[in-house]
Amino acid sequence: MYQTFLNLEVEKQHKIINSALKEFSINNYDTASTNKIIKDAKISKGILYHYFGSKKNLYLYLYEYVTTIFIDAINSRLDLEEPDIFKRYEQIMTIKLELIKQYHTFFDFLKKTYIETSLEVRSELDQYNLTLQNSSYDSVFAGIDYDLFHKNIDSKKAIDTIRWVTDGISDRYEERLKSNVDNSEAFNQLLEQCMEEANDYFQFLKQLVYKNTKR
Amino acid sequence: MYQTFLNLEVEKQHKIINSALKEFSINNYDTASTNKIIKDAKISKGILYHYFGSKKNLYLYLYEYVTTIFIDAINSRLDLEEPDIFKRYEQIMTIKLELIKQYHTFFDFLKKTYIETSLEVRSELDQYNLTLQNSSYDSVFAGIDYDLFHKNIDSKKAIDTIRWVTDGISDRYEERLKSNVDNSEAFNQLLEQCMEEANDYFQFLKQLVYKNTKR
């Protein structure tokens, strides 16, 4: 499956993938148009169907492709030796924001797949997610030392709070970062600003929930 | 404008409004179909255009309609005498979740308007939002007593944290609540469970950031 496509030079593969991602990011599955994709990728209609067989196969191929790249990127960069949950979150946040720079179209596409409702693909997406779930989420937080929390602290609530604060700050910057992917200087400045703000909040929370810190 | 529409008995108005909201919630502005709307509302094509003049006018009418109802609902139920920010957030959350029960289609529609990009309507949405912004967000937090925070606490960070935790818990329940709008018993049970969880977290945070509380 997809063998003829994979025999293409990678640049041509990327061009097709990016055109398809763009179209599926703007529209939902049903309204996304294969005609727009081939026009943007400058390939013929016939060859797209030769590569992928159907619109559905193309879509599912993209989903596997994108998730695989993200999971690999995270796994390769995360330092599981770090026991401090704040530092671990700092890592996750940095990785995520840097991935935006390289792969911002992937984020848009993934966001759409979350809310995709078309009967044509929904169940396949869910099924594939199941096979991922086991491996991914838990391992990201392997090796965290929960004894760093003050003994009176409900660590579950503390962890939730840290996650929500992290997400909140991410959201605050995500859109602005996306619109600056082509301006390296502005992007890096924003990223630095974001991480600084995150660390401020981490310091604030650490002081509240960690041992050996004063109010 | 819209006078003939407003002369209709309210039930018929609601039927049309709900059909339109449904269609604009599933699709974006450009792909939403007036034909689907009239079919669902069981009215003729001509009369829809007699009422609203154009697809654009219909869409903007819906936006004004929905936001007005939400703002009125919040303003009428919020107790601005309550100085405790946790209790204020408890109120906001309760109001919001109860609004889901009555108006869950409104939420879906509003979510779509946030991300609507069609040139046909984007600028009009933004312009209308500007006229709202002044009046709404600030007044929701009027009368909060920031002296309740412990003196060493950065109250801005604390407030952000409270908001993010509130949103996090809301998100956790929102989808489940939406899918139970027609089952009053299950809905109320979920709502209760949600508020209980929220209060647990509020207690947790209060203990961390308020005066006169021990770790």
Next chain:
DNA sequence: TATCAATTGACCAACCTGGTCAAATTATAT
């Protein structure tokens, strides 16, 4: 030169779009 894979794009039938308008129906006033 012959074989086979890659690639093209015209073509298909089916369907949809926002909007119009002459005609039919219903309500109101005399």
Next chain:
DNA sequence: ATATAATTTGACCAGGTTGGTCAATTGATA
């Protein structure tokens, strides 16, 4: 009962789109 006015209908329009097919062309390989 009649005339006028307001409401409502739905067939119709021209112009588009769609996912998918397939005979024909091109390019590579042996």
